Amino acid sequence: MKSVTNVIICGTGGQGILLASEVLCAAALHSGYDVKKSEVHGMSQRGGSVSSHVRFGEKIYSPLVEKGCADLILAMEKMESLRWSSYLAPHGKLVACDLAITPMTVNTGHAEYPDVNAIIERENLPVTLIPAVEIAGELGNLRVVNVVLIGAVSSHLPIDEDHWKKAIEERVPPKALEVNLEAFRKGRELFGN
Amino acid sequence: MRKKLNTIEEGTILLSGNEAVARGAWEYGVHFASAYPGTPSTEILETIAEEYDEIDAQWAPNEKVGLEVIAGASFAGARVLSAMKHVGLNVAADPLFTLSYIGATGGIVIISADDPGMHSSQNEQDNRLIGKAAKVVILEPSDSQEAKDMVGEGLRISEDFDTPVLLRLTTRICHSKSMVKLGPRKEESVKGYVGDIKKRVPIPAHARAMHSRVEKRLKDISAWGSEYSLNRIEKGDTSLGIITSGISYQYVKEVSPEASVLKIGISNPLPWNLIEKFINMVDRVVFVEENDPYLEENIKARFLIQADGKNIVPIEGELNPEIVRKAVHPGTSREIAFSEIELPARPPALCAGCPHRGAFYCLSKLGGSSTGDIGCYTLGLMPPHNALETTVCMGASIGVLAGIEKAVGREGMGKLVAAIGESTFVHSGITGLIDMVYNGNTGTVMIMDNSLTAMTGGQENPTTGKNLRGEPAPVLDLEKLVTACGVKHIRVVDPHDLPEMEKILKEEMNRDELSVIITKRPCIMAYRPIRKGVAEVDPDKCISCKLCMKLGCPAISWDGEKPEISRHLCWPDCDLCMQVCPVDAISKDMGGLT
Numbered sequence: 001m002k003s004v005t006n007v008i009i010c011g012t013g014g015q016g017i018l019l020a021s022e023v024l025c026a027a028a029l030h031s032g033y034d035v036k037k038s039e040v041h042g043m044s045q046r047g048g049s050v051s052s053h054v055r056f057g058e059k060i061y062s063p064l065v066e067k068g069c070a071d072l073i074l075a076m077e078k079m080e081s082l083r084w085s086s087y088l089a090p091h092g093k094l095v096a097c098d099l100a101i102t103p104m105t106v107n108t109g110h111a112e113y114p115d116v117n118a119i120i121e122r123e124n125l126p127v128t129l130i131p132a133v134e135i136a137g138e139l140g141n142l143r144v145v146n147v148v149l150i151g152a153v154s155s156h157l158p159i160d161e162d163h164w165k166k167a168i169e170e171r172v173p174p175k176a177l178e179v180n181l182e183a184f185r186k187g188r189e190l191f192g193n
Numbered sequence: 194m195r196k197k198l199n200t201i202e203e204g205t206i207l208l209s210g211n212e213a214v215a216r217g218a219w220e221y222g223v224h225f226a227s228a229y230p231g232t233p234s235t236e237i238l239e240t241i242a243e244e245y246d247e248i249d250a251q252w253a254p255n256e257k258v259g260l261e262v263i264a265g266a267s268f269a270g271a272r273v274l275s276a277m278k279h280v281g282l283n284v285a286a287d288p289l290f291t292l293s294y295i296g297a298t299g300g301i302v303i304i305s306a307d308d309p310g311m312h313s314s315q316n317e318q319d320n321r322l323i324g325k326a327a328k329v330v331i332l333e334p335s336d337s338q339e340a341k342d343m344v345g346e347g348l349r350i351s352e353d354f355d356t357p358v359l360l361r362l363t364t365r366i367c368h369s370k371s372m373v374k375l376g377p378r379k380e381e382s383v384k385g386y387v388g389d390i391k392k393r394v395p396i397p398a399h400a401r402a403m404h405s406r407v408e409k410r411l412k413d414i415s416a417w418g419s420e421y422s423l424n425r426i427e428k429g430d431t432s433l434g435i436i437t438s439g440i441s442y443q444y445v446k447e448v449s450p451e452a453s454v455l456k457i458g459i460s461n462p463l464p465w466n467l468i469e470k471f472i473n474m475v476d477r478v479v480f481v482e483e484n485d486p487y488l489e490e491n492i493k494a495r496f497l498i499q500a501d502g503k504n505i506v507p508i509e510g511e512l513n514p515e516i517v518r519k520a521v522h523p524g525t526s527r528e529i530a531f532s533e534i535e536l537p538a539r540p541p542a543l544c545a546g547c548p549h550r551g552a553f554y555c556l557s558k559l560g561g562s563s564t565g566d567i568g569c570y571t572l573g574l575m576p577p578h579n580a581l582e583t584t585v586c587m588g589a590s591i592g593v594l595a596g597i598e599k600a601v602g603r604e605g606m607g608k609l610v611a612a613i614g615e616s617t618f619v620h621s622g623i624t625g626l627i628d629m630v631y632n633g634n635t636g637t638v639m640i641m642d643n644s645l646t647a648m649t650g651g652q653e654n655p656t657t658g659k660n661l662r663g664e665p666a667p668v669l670d671l672e673k674l675v676t677a678c679g680v681k682h683i684r685v686v687d688p689h690d691l692p693e694m695e696k697i698l699k700e701e702m703n704r705d706e707l708s709v710i711i712t713k714r715p716c717i718m719a720y721r722p723i724r725k726g727v728a729e730v731d732p733d734k735c736i737s738c739k740l741c742m743k744l745g746c747p748a749i750s751w752d753g754e755k756p757e758i759s760r761h762l763c764w765p766d767c768d769l770c771m772q773v774c775p776v777d778a779i780s781k782d783m784g785g786l787t
Contacts, residue, residue: 012539013541025207025370026207029207034372035207035370035371035372036336036369036370036371037207037369037370038365038368038369038370039368040233040312040313040364040368046541046542046543046544046569046572047539047541047542047544047747048539048540048541048542049539060371061443061444061446061447062443062444062446062447062513062514063336063365063369063370063371063440063443064365064444064513064514066447066513066514066515066518066527067515067526067527067529068515068526068527068528068529068530069527079536079537079539080539082534082536083534083536085531085532085533085534086529086531086532086533088530088531089530090528090530092530102750103537103538103539103540104539104540104542104575104576104745104747105537105538105539105540106537106750107742107745107747107749107750107751108576108577108742108745109751110537110576111537111538112537113537114536114537119534123531123532123534124531125531142761
């Protein structure tokens with residue numbers, strides 16, 4: 001295994017990117033890695049683009065992932081998955097929620113929402129689209145979309161299942177724990193390979 | 194329930210730079226902290242209030258007051274901390290420059306959180322330059338562990354050398370998380386207040402002696418700092434020597450693990466002896482620092498050396514590993530397997546349910562616009578409102594409006610009003626309003642009172658009735674305050690009552706005297722919605738007139754023919770789209786209570 005794993009989690013403000021990256025960090029910590037993560041708060045909330053860089057391994061210096069080095073990009077929104085494409089490593093994977101949230105620039109007619117599937121094909125991007133909203137809906141809680149997605153990427157990262165579960169247990173209120181663990185299991189089962 | 198952090202005295206955890214500063218304040222015996230919120234510094238005081246009961250922490254109305262109250266507490270022998278964003282230090286510069294002469298009784302650490310890249314700021318000023326001008330010590334951490342440690346080092350330096358200490362963070366330090374080793378709190382006693390006019394009253398006769406002490410202090414700390422571990426040489430391959438500080442150090446270690454590095458932890462006064470040693474040790478010197486060439490200019494001027502710096506490292510924006518790699522090792526960049534894709538921007542927008550939306554919608558509808566200020570409502574500049582035309586600094590909306598009127602008269606001012614939030618008004622807008630009254634201006638000031646300091650994530654302020662710890666506090670009465678300033682025409686309106694909002698704006702914009710409109714409705718972050726219904730469009734009734742799209746509500750999107758309202762984003766207590774729809778095609782259950 002190479003010494004550092006680079007992950008970018010992205011999407012739009014209010015999608016639970018913070019929780020997803022916190023769970024990833026905790027799971028990496030439980031696995032005994034050095035961990036750094038970086039994100040920017042402030043103006044970027046209010047529905048703007050949000051991203052979180054997480055790096056873990058034996059020893060981490062930069063909290064930011066370098067272009068061309070991301071092993072995994074996890075996108076909570078379809079179009080946002082494309083925004084970080086140049087950060088993806090040649091062997092990297094891109095997993096995205098099959099959900100479109102139109103930005104204000106599109107709503108006001110200043111831009112058009114792109115044909116994401118056509119771009120994925122054109123650029124030959126290694127994208128897996130996941131119907132995480134539907135899966136969360138079937139579980140009866142739309143708030144667990146992000147955890148479905150974490151489950152979906154969990155087996156692609158060098159972190160044991162138990163460490164993931166422990167990380168979720170630590171970060172989710174007790175009342176919502178069962179549905180979150182179920183969401184994790186579903187994501188992992190359906191898209192684990 | 195999660196244990197509070199003040200119950201955990203050992204172990205290693207992941208903390209942001211801001212959380213680490215709060216932890217440092219606790220471990221190193223800070224008694225008192227005061228700040229005004231400002232991204233990226235806000236979480237420092239929030240964390241202190243949430244986790245560390247032993248520290249008395251409070252929000253100040255602005256950064257100047259924040260610094261003044263901690264100065265007073267230091268005079269009385271308490272260990273103190275104040276935190277602010279970089280532009281906040283401009284507001285606090287007046288006390289800072291003289292506090293530098295006065296020095297510290299209890300240790301003083303002032304956090305300046307700079308924002309290279311302007312993630313959430315109006316400029317990219319490098320406050321190492323302010324710290325140097327104020328002749329105070331500047332410390333620059335490069336990760337969370339150092340951020341914690343440097344609070345302790347800073348307090349000690351402050352007390353040992355009788356100086357305020359500026360802890361200069363940047364966004365990437367404040368908001369990055371890394372491992373921090375925890376320790377217990379070392380309780381310090383508050384020494385008690387003892388008057389000392391020669392130390393604390395800088396009349397010229399005293400101030401001249403103070404200045405001498407300041408110059409001596411800088412020389413002493415420079416010599417001491419050359420031997421102290423906060424500044425260090427990491428000897429590697431001596432063909433390349435990189436001088437760096439702060440987050441840039443991490444990027445250097447990432448891309449140049451073999452190079453020799455001089456890591457500067459004390460950026461003012463610089464450790465001249467150590468720098469000289471490093472320069473003599475390596476064949477080629479390169480400066481890697483974010484924003485201004487602070488290290489480069491000072492060190493080049495002192496030693497008259499040839500070295501690369503801002504000729505290869507950008508002065509604008511944030512650095513990152515690929516920028517540093519390109520500058521220091523050109524031609525070695527990583528393989529980019531997938532090209533960048535051009536996409537529509539996703540700028541921030543006023544939230545669904547935001548009270549400001551009603552005010553900007555009406556202003557825009559009337560063909561008006563505003564001189565703006567610093568807060569969420571700066572977003573009034575965005576389409577479809579296009580209703581904000583200037584922003585300078587906290588409070589400037591009012592002075593700028595007054596000046597436009599002075600230059601071109603009421604007629605030339607057209608339909609401009611000043612738009613300022615209540616927290617910003619209390620911070621430094623009120624003096625602008627006093628100026629308008631005093632100097633005979635006639636414009637309209639719109640105080641957008643959402644009862645929360647919202648842009649920074651939702652903090653209490655003197656108008657909200659709560660303090661930093663969420664305890665009840667006296668409410669500053671804006672109407673009475675504005676009345677006391679001498680404003681005769683004051684209107685209070687719910688900005689979501691669109692007909693009333695529009696009527697009042699129209700009346701006050703047409704008035705030949707100074708007026709204040711207080712738009713009063715709470716921020717959606719300040720309360721839980723009292724209703725539960727969300728708006729729905731009846732496609733059979735909808736005539737596709739797009740009036741609802743003029744609200745710029747993020748919950749409403751256009752599917753090509755009709756509007757669609759997101760159940761996920763719609764704010765139950767808001768009915769603006771229903772108000773503007775001319776054919777009642779939008780409905781929601783406004784009666785149902787949660």
